[in-house]
Amino acid sequence: MAVIEILHPRHGSKIESDEVNAHILVKNYEMGLDAGCAAIFLNTHYRYKSCAAEIKVTLSSIRPGMSVIDISLLDSNDRELNHAPWYNSSRSYGKDILHWNKNARPYKLLVSYGTEAFQDSLKTLAATAISIGGVDGVKMFGPQHLNQDFTSANSRIFNQRKGAGLWLWKPYLINQSLHTLSEGDLLMYADAQLTFVSSATPLFDIAEAEELGIVSFGMAQHKEYVYTKEEVLFALNCTEECRFSGQRAATFIVFRVCESSKEFVRQWLTLSQNYSLISDEENGAQQHEEVLCKHWGVPAYRVPTQYGENALEKNSMHGKYPQIFQAK
Template sequence: MKILLTFGTTGEYEKRAERLINLMKELDIFDKIILLTEQDLKNDPIFWNQHKTFIENNKRGYGYWVWKSYIIKKQLEILNDNDTLLYLDSSIIFRASKDKFIDLFNIVKRDYIIGSYCRVKCLEYVWNKMDLIENLDMNHDAYLNTRQRQAGSIMILNNKKTRELIDNWYTLSSQYHFIDDTPSIIKNISGFKEHRHDQSIYSLLTKKYNIYSNVDMVEFLNLWCLKHSRPI
């Protein structure tokens, strides 16, 4: 089974998500297409009871994107092993053929996770607070001098290893200091600019687990984001 998942907060982002879904429906390649909204999260007592206050107090990313790992985790728990889940941010559009998506479905069977990299030289040490780096025991040049991986487009083959990675992503995201903009207690590396929230956690975990394709989904599918004038 092949599932497309996206999320949009009420208003502009929900409209963008609807646009994305309509584009995907034209390809006729997904068995199920899921658009989740704020109301879906509020109707989920497991999620909302835990994160309501944090989300309401932190408008950026609707709670620094704490919901993203949760909705992916929840879908993987429902799917069978070897099913494929594609998560896309609501603002993404694409210029790829049906055949290109089919090629990715085959690649993910081998590589387990396909995503994308930052378009500029955005190294991990520049975009991760040190507290997260130390928590994951990743204070090594082999990790920190590599480009950060983006969390806006993720294709996942559902299996034990990928579920474990996503579970850890959500667990760390739920420890809000690792996802929000509070200053690092441990001194950041010289050159640090900003913590990239859920993406910082996700990127480091894919490197710690060593699960990630060399194929860049943004380039492969020619993905664009509505807020940018160039590929994301």
């Protein structure tokens, strides 16, 4: 039975250069010139074959920052043996390489949401995210992507026109997207009416460094006690310092996939399904996500749009980076 072991690169390691040497160990398999070649697959369909147990791959010709590595054995017809269920030995090494089939560098995903009226804005956001923003992939969601059981269970909320259902779709889709990514990957949410004007790499770098894996953005001039519903402040045990602090922007947020960020989003989703908290009836607007950031001790970074370029914001918030988004 053939067995494959990947010796290098180690799982989850970052690859800084454009070239990487992949070292593999093949046991119980005869490697020849025409059959049994090892192959490396990256995130594209490109294939590199070699008859040695060491293969050099040039990453720059694939996609900057991406290197999903998987090793296969090929038969004389160039079929992938570990992906061929009719080949008896496939089970013997399929599991051995499965855990290596992950991003060696964090995958950077942008998600957003829009109803029919925002489709043009979503297209612009997605296009600039890839061409300027430095993200690897985008997911532009709409009402059709919401689970019907979830919307039915929260029909009172989704029947509200404001925020296309009081923005409940936001934590739902972020939660869903986080669980499609690997540990250490990066997810950014941005509103549909934003456009990238420079790379978001500085924000992703912050997310990688932050202990909680969450990057939230503050607004020094907008105080919680003026805008935030009292029930939200009470539910999250908001202190006086919190009440008089600047709000957090709901326009964008960045996550590194880890246990703390997933738990944060889970709590956000739970709070968002409480109609008495999420509605703006009787006592002001809902700002549960923003106050939750403070409850968790998430630092406030400067808003990365033209509105974060004034002296007050620059002097009162973390973040030395250029304007990244243009807001309409």
